[in-house]
Amino acid sequence: MHLFLEQLLNGIATGSIYALVTLGLALVYGILRILHVAHAAVYTIGAYIGVMLFNLTGSLIAAVVGSMAVSAAVGVAIERFVYFPLLKYPPFVPLIGSIAVFLSVEELCRLVAGPQILTFPARLPFPEFQVGGVTVSATLSAIYCITAGVLLVLWFVTTRTRLGLAMRAASQDIAISDAMGINSHFIVSVTFVIGSAVAAVAGILVGIYYNQVYPTMGAIPAYKTLALIVVGGLGSVPGAVAAAMLLGLAETLLIGFANIPLPRDALAFIAMIIVLMWRPQGLLGSR
Amino acid sequence: MSGYLVTLGTIIAINAIVACGLNVIVGFAGQISLGHAAFFGIGAYTAALLAVKAGLSFWAALPIVVAVTALVGLLLGLPSLRVREDFLAITTIGINFIVEAVFLYVPFFGGALGIGGIPRVSLFELRLRGPEFFALCLVFLALAMLVCRALTRSWAGLACFALREEEAAAAGVGISPVRFKLLAFVIGTGMAGLGGALYAHFMRFISATDFGFPLSVSLLSMIVLGGMGTLWGPLLGAVIIGILPELFRPLVDYRILFYTVLLLLMIRFQPGGLLGEDSAARRVLRRLLPRRRP
Numbered sequence: 001m002h003l004f005l006e007q008l009l010n011g012i013a014t015g016s017i018y019a020l021v022t023l024g025l026a027l028v029y030g031i032l033r034i035l036h037v038a039h040a041a042v043y044t045i046g047a048y049i050g051v052m053l054f055n056l057t058g059s060l061i062a063a064v065v066g067s068m069a070v071s072a073a074v075g076v077a078i079e080r081f082v083y084f085p086l087l088k089y090p091p092f093v094p095l096i097g098s099i100a101v102f103l104s105v106e107e108l109c110r111l112v113a114g115p116q117i118l119t120f121p122a123r124l125p126f127p128e129f130q131v132g133g134v135t136v137s138a139t140l141s142a143i144y145c146i147t148a149g150v151l152l153v154l155w156f157v158t159t160r161t162r163l164g165l166a167m168r169a170a171s172q173d174i175a176i177s178d179a180m181g182i183n184s185h186f187i188v189s190v191t192f193v194i195g196s197a198v199a200a201v202a203g204i205l206v207g208i209y210y211n212q213v214y215p216t217m218g219a220i221p222a223y224k225t226l227a228l229i230v231v232g233g234l235g236s237v238p239g240a241v242a243a244a245m246l247l248g249l250a251e252t253l254l255i256g257f258a259n260i261p262l263p264r265d266a267l268a269f270i271a272m273i274i275v276l277m278w279r280p281q282g283l284l285g286s287r
Numbered sequence: 288m289s290g291y292l293v294t295l296g297t298i299i300a301i302n303a304i305v306a307c308g309l310n311v312i313v314g315f316a317g318q319i320s321l322g323h324a325a326f327f328g329i330g331a332y333t334a335a336l337l338a339v340k341a342g343l344s345f346w347a348a349l350p351i352v353v354a355v356t357a358l359v360g361l362l363l364g365l366p367s368l369r370v371r372e373d374f375l376a377i378t379t380i381g382i383n384f385i386v387e388a389v390f391l392y393v394p395f396f397g398g399a400l401g402i403g404g405i406p407r408v409s410l411f412e413l414r415l416r417g418p419e420f421f422a423l424c425l426v427f428l429a430l431a432m433l434v435c436r437a438l439t440r441s442w443a444g445l446a447c448f449a450l451r452e453e454e455a456a457a458a459g460v461g462i463s464p465v466r467f468k469l470l471a472f473v474i475g476t477g478m479a480g481l482g483g484a485l486y487a488h489f490m491r492f493i494s495a496t497d498f499g500f501p502l503s504v505s506l507l508s509m510i511v512l513g514g515m516g517t518l519w520g521p522l523l524g525a526v527i528i529g530i531l532p533e534l535f536r537p538l539v540d541y542r543i544l545f546y547t548v549l550l551l552l553m554i555r556f557q558p559g560g561l562l563g564e565d566s567a568a569r570r571v572l573r574r575l576l577p578r579r580r581p
Contacts, residue, residue: 035373082551086558091372092319093558096511099504100551107544223384223500226377266388269381276378277369 005134007252013140013209015248016147019241020202022225022232023154024075024195026240029229030171031191033091037098038078039199040218040225041105046071046200047207047217048109051120060122064204068197075196076189084185102222110215117214120207139209146205150198151241157194158237167191220265227272232283239283247271293417297489299529300424301482306509306521307431308478313507314516315435315444316471317451318364319372322379323506325363325386326476328498330356330483332390335402335493345408345488352484353477360476364469383500390495401494408488424485428522431478436518438474447471451516512553514560523561 021043028036049070054063078101086094124142128135136144158164169177170187178184207213228247232239250271251264275283309323333355337348363382390396408415408423415423438444446467449457458464487493505528513524531549535542 029373033373035376082555085555089558092313092321092376092507093511093554095321095376096504096508097551097554100547100554104544104547104551107547111540111544223380227381230374230377263388263392266385269384272381273378273385276374 001132002134004257005132007257008249009131009134009136009140011249011252012245013143013248014252015245016143017202017206017209018221018225018228018244018248020147020150020198020205021221022228022240022244023150023237024192024199025225026229026232026237027191027195030237031167031174031188032079032083032087034083034087034094035091035098035226036078036083036195037095037222037226038082038101038105039075039195040222041102042071042075042078042196043199043203043206043221044109044215044218045074045105045203046196047120047203047213048113048118050200050204051118051207051213052113054120054122060124063122064201067200067204071196071200071203072193075192075199079188079192084188102218106215106218113215115215117212118207119211120204120213121211122208124208143205143209146201150201154194154198154237163187163190224265224268227268230272231268231275233281243283290417293421295529295533297417297421297424299525300421300428301485301489302506302509302529303522303525304424304428304431304485305479305482306506306513306525307428307435308475308482309506310475310510310515310521311435311438311447311478312471312475314510314520315438315451316447316468318468318471319376320379320475321376321500321503321507322363322381322383322386323475323479324498324500324502325383326356326360326479327483327486327502327506328386328390328495329359330480331487331493331498332396332402332483333480334484334487335405336396338405338488339402345406345484346410349481349484353480356480356483357473357477360472360479361469364472364476368465368468380500380503383498383503387495387499390498396495399494401492402487403492405487405491405493407491420489424489427481427485431481432518432522434474434478439518443467443470448516508550508554511558511560512550517560520560527561 049067126142232243509524514520
């Protein structure tokens, strides 16, 4: 029972991190219909800037804020210089561009920071607490609180503000929302800012959780999150978050308790293909 | 010719065969596939198992390899009937990861150790080494390109083009999307199987990581750079993608970065490919050789 509870808590943490990364991807897909593989590059950059600023200043707040700012700028730059000019081509053209950006950033990180694993020795100022006799560490508690906070803020912004209304309008039909007087290019940039800043937070959390930051840390999230947005329903943010949580739990619990002959990273894709064959619009998608 | 050039040329020729197959699926029928390396791998593993475990010769195994790969391609092409565009792209990525995982984790396929001891190809008691094997690959490449050429001039090819341009309209004039999409998948994956068999007998040792997702990306980059849907595009792309990393070899550590940045710049500024409609090369050619319209 103890072990199960611990696995459950770890599974929720893994799912939360998946959710934070997938969020930006789902937002971008919803508005531009682009598979933003380079989002994982933004996440890697976020982790690196975070660890560097932390080592430089010793302040976690400075690290988080600085890394969010840099990642947001990188996200907007990718949108302006790579995606926007390629929007009129078939979808695989921006997809290849995105993969090229992702691989370039991976290489750049390796060249600048070196191929070795950096440690991220930060302590997160969150309370420890007990659940059923199991101690929830400060890191886990931070992951839960921050994910919940981000999701809450995002829910509030998208459903209760004029900006959110404009974002939802642009994701329904970008040309019509343009005609209604919404500056949709600005809205697209805002979407990239939000998604990339959240990815930076996810990068820092992963860095602290596993105490590792390395150049290829984005490789598995890059493609796994694609499977997650499909399972959730392309462009559906709640669906993507739900799928991320489910996958985090399934991976941790199945690997812990069932003897599966496949690696955990293939699991997401198997789930995805089953969902696609059964419900092509995704769990919470509508078409 | 030095051994280095022969090896490079052989790899490029094999990649060009596989890229031709991908071109049939993506360029002709318009079905995006980011998992083509999986079929290359299935071909290579089938060839390796038939050679090492069943003791068949390359020539006896080749039809079986192509048939098996095309059959798997037919089965995995079925999702393309149900999903399209972005969904298909992600599904094929998934197929690539799953196939790689199966090769890596199932002991029958050699697991992490891969399969070694694959014999060389022999023809009439003559063992094909370096240059002879390169020539064999070129013959197969020419065959693959002839098949592509025949396809572009056939009714089936026209049907595929129509599906690529507008599926609903094509279905409206009586072109069965099911039949011709699956036809494209069968031909395309069959060529990947042929490439896989050549690869297995050339490397003589294969392991699952040779056929991972990065290879699928390079294969797709080849046909995009060369010119999707054109006859010579895949070959040109395979040559470019094959030679670039070699040219950047003096840059040592910066080699991969240069290569990925160049890929990014090419896709950013020449997204139709070097031989595609409206590409810089076509425009220059058109200006130099004004063609009289009949």
